[in-house]
Amino acid sequence: MPASRLVLAARTEKIAPFQTMEVMKRAIELEVEGRSIIHMSIGEPDFTAPPAVLAALASAMEKGRAQYTPAVGLARLRQAISDHYRTKFAAAVEPERIIVTAGASGALLLTMAALIETGNELLLPDPSYPCNRHFVSAFEGFARLVAVGPLERFQLTEALVREHWSDVTRGVLITTPSNPTGTSIGESELERIIAFCQSRNGTAIVDEIYQGLTYDHAPTTVLRNAGANDPVVVINSFSKYFNMTGWRLGWAVVPKSLVPVFERLSQNLFICASALAQHAALACFEPETIAIYEARRDEFRKRRDYIVPALRALGFSIPLMPDGAYYVYADCSALAADSFAFARDLLENAGVAVAAGRDFGRAEPERWIRLSYATPISKLEEAIRRIGQYLAERRGSEAAA
Numbered sequence: 001m002p003a004s005r006l007v008l009a010a011r012t013e014k015i016a017p018f019q020t021m022e023v024m025k026r027a028i029e030l031e032v033e034g035r036s037i038i039h040m041s042i043g044e045p046d047f048t049a050p051p052a053v054l055a056a057l058a059s060a061m062e063k064g065r066a067q068y069t070p071a072v073g074l075a076r077l078r079q080a081i082s083d084h085y086r087t088k089f090a091a092a093v094e095p096e097r098i099i100v101t102a103g104a105s106g107a108l109l110l111t112m113a114a115l116i117e118t119g120n121e122l123l124l125p126d127p128s129y130p131c132n133r134h135f136v137s138a139f140e141g142f143a144r145l146v147a148v149g150p151l152e153r154f155q156l157t158e159a160l161v162r163e164h165w166s167d168v169t170r171g172v173l174i175t176t177p178s179n180p181t182g183t184s185i186g187e188s189e190l191e192r193i194i195a196f197c198q199s200r201n202g203t204a205i206v207d208e209i210y211q212g213l214t215y216d217h218a219p220t221t222v223l224r225n226a227g228a229n230d231p232v233v234v235i236n237s238f239s240k241y242f243n244m245t246g247w248r249l250g251w252a253v254v255p256k257s258l259v260p261v262f263e264r265l266s267q268n269l270f271i272c273a274s275a276l277a278q279h280a281a282l283a284c285f286e287p288e289t290i291a292i293y294e295a296r297r298d299e300f301r302k303r304r305d306y307i308v309p310a311l312r313a314l315g316f317s318i319p320l321m322p323d324g325a326y327y328v329y330a331d332c333s334a335l336a337a338d339s340f341a342f343a344r345d346l347l348e349n350a351g352v353a354v355a356a357g358r359d360f361g362r363a364e365p366e367r368w369i370r371l372s373y374a375t376p377i378s379k380l381e382e383a384i385r386r387i388g389q390y391l392a393e394r395r396g397s398e399a400a401a
């Protein structure tokens, strides 16, 4: 039989590999060869689901609660998330507006399916979470990256949104605290951006996946001030604060008028999020489980307070103290001309896996690396020791040459 040519959709060409996952792949290869690697590339908590969540999973399995759930999620889980907004964030969010999804990724996919048409644009900060660009392009839209820096806390501002808005712009996508920078947007700036979007019939998509992981101020939500009919879609997840990355569970909070749209999309694209994960996630909101999560948050704060000064002492420039998530976006331009090559050298020679800026944007990515401190302090100390030793050896060989 003659070999047939597989014809792919052109959009596949626009989906770049997620380099951080590629780094992880190489790190695992090195580990298989027997090398010791400290993982600071991937954005995944080292903590796993607390005991009550595991017990709830076991009970759900035993009772056979694994059938499809409603496309928008279990009513009890939507209620529990709504209660969580009320008790923890003083935000009134009707359970009917909460759509349970397969992770924040599922929520982002539904949101783009609902809002983006061919040729539409969304404004995103540069740097930002790489997959966001591809969620937009999967629906034939375009993610317009707007360069931001320390001056803007690596977040969009109303002035930048106004400047870059065009006839085809449908809204903004803001992650707060940010991945890769760990910096949050100011509440009033975000409100100004939302008001501007509203004035242009656009939508503000606010990804709060790192909600709860803030260290210098109380955790918050844009939903405290946004009304049920405002053009704001909030994305969230059980992956980060709740330490359940592989369980694939998240949610979106959508304006009332969009609930039937998201329901239809979810019915068709996913049927529902994992039933077992949903039953188990009910235990996330029990007071003892929240106490565990809060203790872990304190641990993340300690790690941040250790790693930032330690990196600065090695010659990295960290212009802003990250106030949330578990990332440090470090300027390595005083140490290396190209952060991609530098990240590769750190992995191959020092056994420390970090993510290079290239993943996160186009505005001077060669200056930056992202380090995830979702790993115990003892390992962070070892990483700092190894990076220090690598830099000293490199200086030594450069001096000898």
Ligand SMILES: Cc1ncc(COP(=O)(O)O)c(C=O)c1O
Pocket: 043, 102, 103, 104, 105, 106, 129, 175, 179, 207, 209, 236, 237, 238, 239, 245, 249, 250
């Ligand atoms: C900003 C941001 N949004 C969405 C996601 C996807 O998360 P999930 O595991 O909930 O799909 C991530 C994962 O790292 C992220 O950093």
